[in-house]
Amino acid sequence: MAVPKVCGIETEYGVVLRNAADPNPVLASSLLINGYVEHRRVGWDFDDESPGRDARGFGRDNSLAPAIETHLVNTVLTNGARYYVDHAHPEYSTPECSNALELVLADKAGERILDQSMRASRRLLEPGQEIVVYKNNSDGKGNSYGTHENYLVDRHTPFTQLVRNLLPWFVSRQIFTGAGKVGVENGANPVDFQLSCRADFFEEEVGLETTLKRPLVNTRDEPHGDPQKYRRLHVIAGDANLCEVATYLKVGTMAIVLGMIEDSFIDKDLSIIGPVHAVRTISHDPTLRATMDLADGGSCTAIELQWEFLRLAQKYADETGLELCGGEVGHDILRRWEETLSALERDPMSLNGQLDWVTKLALLDAYRDRDGIGWDDPKLALLDLQYHDVRPERSLYERLVRAGKVERLVNESDVERAMTEPPDTTRAYFRGQCLARWPDSVVAANWDSLILDVGSEPLRRIPMMEPLKGSRAHVEALFTQCTTPAQLVDQLGS
Amino acid sequence: MPEREQIKKPAPKEREEVEAETAAPARQGEALKEELDDLLDEIDSVLEANAEEFVRSYVQKGGE
Numbered sequence: 001m002a003v004p005k006v007c008g009i010e011t012e013y014g015v016v017l018r019n020a021a022d023p024n025p026v027l028a029s030s031l032l033i034n035g036y037v038e039h040r041r042v043g044w045d046f047d048d049e050s051p052g053r054d055a056r057g058f059g060r061d062n063s064l065a066p067a068i069e070t071h072l073v074n075t076v077l078t079n080g081a082r083y084y085v086d087h088a089h090p091e092y093s094t095p096e097c098s099n100a101l102e103l104v105l106a107d108k109a110g111e112r113i114l115d116q117s118m119r120a121s122r123r124l125l126e127p128g129q130e131i132v133v134y135k136n137n138s139d140g141k142g143n144s145y146g147t148h149e150n151y152l153v154d155r156h157t158p159f160t161q162l163v164r165n166l167l168p169w170f171v172s173r174q175i176f177t178g179a180g181k182v183g184v185e186n187g188a189n190p191v192d193f194q195l196s197c198r199a200d201f202f203e204e205e206v207g208l209e210t211t212l213k214r215p216l217v218n219t220r221d222e223p224h225g226d227p228q229k230y231r232r233l234h235v236i237a238g239d240a241n242l243c244e245v246a247t248y249l250k251v252g253t254m255a256i257v258l259g260m261i262e263d264s265f266i267d268k269d270l271s272i273i274g275p276v277h278a279v280r281t282i283s284h285d286p287t288l289r290a291t292m293d294l295a296d297g298g299s300c301t302a303i304e305l306q307w308e309f310l311r312l313a314q315k316y317a318d319e320t321g322l323e324l325c326g327g328e329v330g331h332d333i334l335r336r337w338e339e340t341l342s343a344l345e346r347d348p349m350s351l352n353g354q355l356d357w358v359t360k361l362a363l364l365d366a367y368r369d370r371d372g373i374g375w376d377d378p379k380l381a382l383l384d385l386q387y388h389d390v391r392p393e394r395s396l397y398e399r400l401v402r403a404g405k406v407e408r409l410v411n412e413s414d415v416e417r418a419m420t421e422p423p424d425t426t427r428a429y430f431r432g433q434c435l436a437r438w439p440d441s442v443v444a445a446n447w448d449s450l451i452l453d454v455g456s457e458p459l460r461r462i463p464m465m466e467p468l469k470g471s472r473a474h475v476e477a478l479f480t481q482c483t484t485p486a487q488l489v490d491q492l493g494s
Numbered sequence: 495m496p497e498r499e500q501i502k503k504p505a506p507k508e509r510e511e512v513e514a515e516t517a518a519p520a521r522q523g524e525a526l527k528e529e530l531d532d533l534l535d536e537i538d539s540v541l542e543a544n545a546e547e548f549v550r551s552y553v554q555k556g557g558e
Contacts, residue, residue, distance in 0.1 A: 012557040025555055088555035140549065145557030210558035236558065363537075366530055382545035383537075385552060394540055403533050 002262040002324045003230065005255035006096050006152040006426055006467040009107050009247075011240055012089040012145040013114055013390065014134035020126070025088035028131050030073045032090050033083055035121030036113060037075055076445040078420050078436040079109065080428030087211075089145050090114065090133065095428030096447075096467050099326035100252030100333060102423045104244050105410045109418035111135060111242075114390045116419075135240045136388035137197040140381060142185045144201045146210065147240040151254060152467055153231040154262045155223070162233065163206055163217050165261045167275040169254075169309065170216050170237040171292065172302040174199065174283050176340050177250040179239035180357030182364065182375065182384040184284070191284045192375035193364065195357045197239045199283030202276055210236055216275060224447035226465040233258065237279070242388065242397040244409040245354040249340060252326055252333030256313045259325040265316050270308055271295035286361060288344060306341055313337070353406045356397075360387050363396065430470030433479055434488075441485040454486040462492060 017028035074084040080095030092113060094106035114133050121131050138144045153162070178195030186200040194200075207215035220234040235254070241247045260266050272278050273293040281290050282302045291299040300308075314334060316322075322330030343350050352362040364380050373379060389395040400406050422432030434450055435442050443459055444451040450462045464470055482488040542548045 014552070014554050016552065087557045089557045091557075134552075139552050139554040141553060143554045143556045145554060148558070211556055214558075366534055370531070370534055378546035378549055379541075381549045382542060385549060386540075386542060394542075396537055396540075399533070399537055399540065403536075405533075 001154055001156070002259040002320075003152055003154045004098065004324045004468055005258060005326065006098055007100070007103055007251055007255060008094045008096050008150045009103060009110075009251070010091060010093040010146075010148045010150070011107070011110060011135060012086055012091045012147070014136055014139065014145065014388075015088075015090055016132050017125075018130045018132065019128045026072075026085060029085040029088065029090040031121045031124050032114075032117045032131055032133070033073045033075060033085065035124050036083070036117035038120065076431065076435060076442075077113075078422070078432050079106070079418060080422035080426075080432040081106070081110065081113075082447075083113065087145075090117070095422050095432065096426040097423050097428075098425040098468070099329040100248050100255065101326075101329050101409065102425065103251050104247045105414055105418045106423065107241075107247055108244065108410060108415045111390055112415055112419055115392060118391060132394075133390045134385065134388040135242060135390055136179065136385070137240050138181070138185060138201070140181075140183070140185065140385070144185075144198065144214075146198075146236050147238055148210075149235040149238055149251065149254065151233045151235070151258055152225065153233045153258055155227070155229055155231050157231075157262045159219070161264070162258075162261055164269075164271060165257070165266050166217050167205060168270045168272045168292075168305055169257055170235075171272060171275050171278045171282055172305040172309070173250070173253065174279070175288060175302045175306065175344055176351075176355055177238055177241065177246060178283065178355070178357040179241055179246075179388075180360035180384070182380050188280055188284070193286055193361060194283045195286060196279075196283040198237065199279050202237060202279055205275055216279065225467050230467075239356070240388070241356050242395075243354060243356045243359060243406060245336070245407055246356050248409055249333065249336060252329060253309075253313075253337055255325040256316065256322065256330060256333065257309060259320075259322070260312060260316050263316070263320065265320075266312055268308075269296050270305060272305075286348070286357070288348060303341060303344055306337075310334075310337055310341060353400070359397070359400065359406065360384065363387070363400070424472035425468070427464045427467055427470035429472050430464065430475050433475070434485070437479070438485045452485045452489060454484075454489050457486070460485075460489045462489070 015025050015028050017023040072085040076082055082093040084091055092110040094103060094110060097103040097106055118131055118133060137147060174196045179197050181194050181197045184191055184200055188200045201214050202216050203213045204215040206217045206219060207213060208219045209215060210218060216237045218234045218236045223230045223232050238250060241250060273295055278292040288303055289301060291301050293299045317334055326333060348358055349362060351358045353359055364383055367383060383396060386394060387396040392398045422428040431445055431450060435445065441453050442450060443453050448464050452460045454460055478491055482491055
């Protein structure tokens with residue numbers, strides 16, 4: 001049976017430290033995160049205009065609590081997100097969200113946090129040095145870093161059922177989730193431009209690895225919730241998106257498809273033969289005419305396979321509603337999904353400003369047209385890279401936004417608020433509120449627990465095994481009643 | 495199949511756009527071209543210098 005599709009996105013950003021003798025990416029990532037966290041502290045200490053500041057010394061802008069697993073920089077922010085160094089990259093994990101629109105906001109807030117981190121880190125660098133981050137998934141030289149989606153899934157759904165349906169899903173969804181890439185990597189057959197940054201890096205159908213022999217379906221099993229009831233599906237087969245519409249579709253359609261799988265609603269076999277090969281075949285053909293062979297005979301394009309999923313999803317929505325898959329947002333997703341497939345069929349370029357691969361391709365085409373340059377011109381590779389630059393003044397994506405060429409789904413004041421405030425609808429609200437109110441008392445915060453220092457008592461651990469418990473509706477009154485963490489723990493215990 | 499037809503029918507918003515586009519005179523095309531040229535000029539001004547070297551120097555460690 002379907003469970004509510006609580007969701008989140010983890011993004012590893014590409015990072016460079018410019019003009020340094022030792023451009024160590026781990027150091028750069030640490031400086032970036034420390035710069036941000038320190039910056040927030042300064043804001044809390046000295047900014048008298050902060051309306052969230054509390055006379056007792058609590059500030060809504062404050063944002064540091066160490067998590068427990070690692071000695072690398074690892075912080076939890078008041079918006080409920082985790083911000084840390086993972087391998088050699090700064091990684092931002094959004095707070096848990098309850099639908100695709102909330103997650104678009106949380107993901108965009110992450111980009112702004114990285115931007116502020118770059119600015120704040122300047123104080124920690126030598127003159128002339130600069131840290132720059134890119135929201136993409138590869139360096140163009142065969143090194144890839146991930147953007148992972150996470151979805152709450154019913155533990156009782158057999159994993160094989162997930163795998164069977166997700167393989168064709170991941171292959172075909174690239175037509176709207178792809179962020180676009182000039183050329184190929186990892187020994188793939190040459191093409192000028194492809195749909196996905198990531199397609200060249202998948203080597204297995206199913207597996208536990210994320211760095212070597214990357215699988216399309218990842219089997220990592222850390223539920224970050226009640227393990228009897230839930231799985232957290234860790235999706236590694238996706239691109240980092242800048243276009244809000246692309247993120248919205250990516251997450252929203254996935255939520256519905258997972259609901260269908262949990263409810264055993266997909267009554268036909270949509271399996272394709274050789275999905276690992278097919279993921280490249282589809283990515284490498286921006287005309288969208290490439291076909292895949294189906295396990296039960298015949299062949300189809302990615303668009304045709306997507307129509308199959310959409311038809312099932314529309315039927316699923318009619319028969320069961322989409323309460324657990326985003327509610328109203330879910331219904332909007334269905335409309336968008338249909339419009340997108342129609343547009344992809346009619347004229348993919350009409351989705352310029354909605355999908356990243358189309359938006360990037362339109363920009364590259366405009367340059368090729370104006371400058372008369374070929375696909376091997378390094379300028380096109382530069383445009384590709386700089387599309388993903390997170391600095392607003394350098395980001396080509398942001399230039400297109402400012403020129404009114406990109407459709408937005410969230411407004412900037414909401415994004416700014418989401419940098420410090422958690423979503424209302426999940427346990428991220430409880431985590432974020434505790435951190436905002438009692439930063440010095442939160443000893444450690446994790447996805448599924450919080451450890452509070454309540455004074456002389458032993459440290460108190462508050463388990464949060466239900467991702468939807470701890471929402472504003474559940475605990476706002478509690479926070480109004482309690483002025484200290486000790487009172488909170490008492491209230492929770494009673 | 496009626497279900498398929500229903501799926502393929504473009505949303506009302508799209509239909510309006512199509513009409514607006516077909517009614518647009520060539521002058522609008524020129525205006526768009528000019529707007530695009532301005533945008534590319536603007537992007538030129540923020541592009542990193544020395545594309546080849548810049549792209550070559552962007553090297554990451556694998557992650558995840």
